[in-house]
Amino acid sequence: MNKKICIIIPIYNEVNNIVVMLSAIKIVMQPLPYDYNIIFVDDGSSDDSLLFLKKIAAENKLLNYISFSKNFGHQNALKAGLDLSDADAVISMDGDMQHPPSLLPQLIALWETGNDVVYTIRKKEKEMPFIKRTTSNLFYNILNKLSSIEIENGTADFRLLDRKVVNVIREIKEYDLFWRGMVKWLGFKQTSIEYVPAERANGVSKYNFKKMMELALKGITSFSTKPLTIAIYLGFASAFISLAYIPYALLSILYGHPVSGWASVIVTIAFFGGIQLIILGIIGMYLGKLFMQSKQRPHYIINETNIK
Ligand code: UDP
Ligand code: MG
Secondary structure, rough: OOOOEEEEEOOOHHHHHHHHHHHHHHHHHOOOOEEEEEEEEEEOOOOOOOHHHHHOOOOOOEEEEEEEEOOOHHHHHHHHHHHHOOOOOEEEEOOOOOHHHHHHHHHHHHHHOOOOOEEEEEEOOOOOHHHHHHHHHHHHHHHHHHOOOOOOOOOOEEEEEEHHHHHHHHOOOOOOHHHHHHHHOOOOOOOEEEEEOOOOOOOOOOHHHHHHHHHHHHHHHHOOOHHHHEEEEEEEEHHHHHHHHHHHHHHHOOOOOOOHHHHHHHHHHHHHHHHHHHHHHHHHHHHHHHHHHHHHHOOOOEEEOOOO
16 A cells, blocks of 8 residues: 655635645656645635635545634644644645645655655745845844754745654644744654745735744744843843942032933933833743643634545
8 A cells, every 4th residue: 555645735815826736736746656635724814715625625535625713823724734634744835836846756755765854944045035034044043042953044844744753743732833943853863955945826925024023933932941041141231230320329429410410310211121121021922922821722723624
């Protein structure tokens, strides 16, 4: 019997990309000696993605869909796909053709040679928008400095996981999911390949600045508590600096102009006010994580699926 591969594709308003993805995957996968199925995870799309998926799933046995009750986010959509897959190897990829389906045979071949995780790294592209390139570089540099995991710059959510890795992932109850970090953290035998991202086939990017910031903060706070330590250092440093004001204040009394210095008082209040807010914010971020985790809400709610 052939081994089975499952391809998970989260989609959020990608109705025009579904057929493009399907046929591109079919061309690549059909000649290979594997059984395969594709799970589209409809992450609460407001377009006709679900209707369309249901229509084509009725005629195509290889096609499965999971539809959420609302938008739960890309990382949670990946979790749903992993939870409901039953294949020997599970591949996740974006639904906009930016992760080239032509790489699938290579991922599978590396898996067959004994790797449990085959992940991909986006090759530095000159055509990539300057802002996206620099913010992405900055994010990975900060994350790697702060945490104990090392994630290569440009690691993508395009990867193959062996069944045993997927089984481990299913047991993980962490609320904030950041797969790039999690997969690295899991260990097992990992390897990577580089790829050149293609142009988006249709539509626009669903990762706006807000979603990107959220993912970045999730990544950092999930794999490091160093920001809390930094907060302490910041507190010590500012307390130390403020000590310098004591001789200044005493000297001004001695020299007879104790009430001067309105500007310096305002600047000091504003400065330390700012530092306190930053530190509170950092503590608050971790507190929020604990709060969300303690509620134990599910990562996603399935509205409809054709997976039995
Ligand atoms: N996506 C999702 N839920 C979201 C945002 C994005 O399922 O809330 C999907 C999206 O449809 C796509 C993939 O995640 O298949 C990657 O998103 P996108 O291509 O918009 O991000 P970019 O490539 O611009 O970073
Ligand atoms: Mg994309």
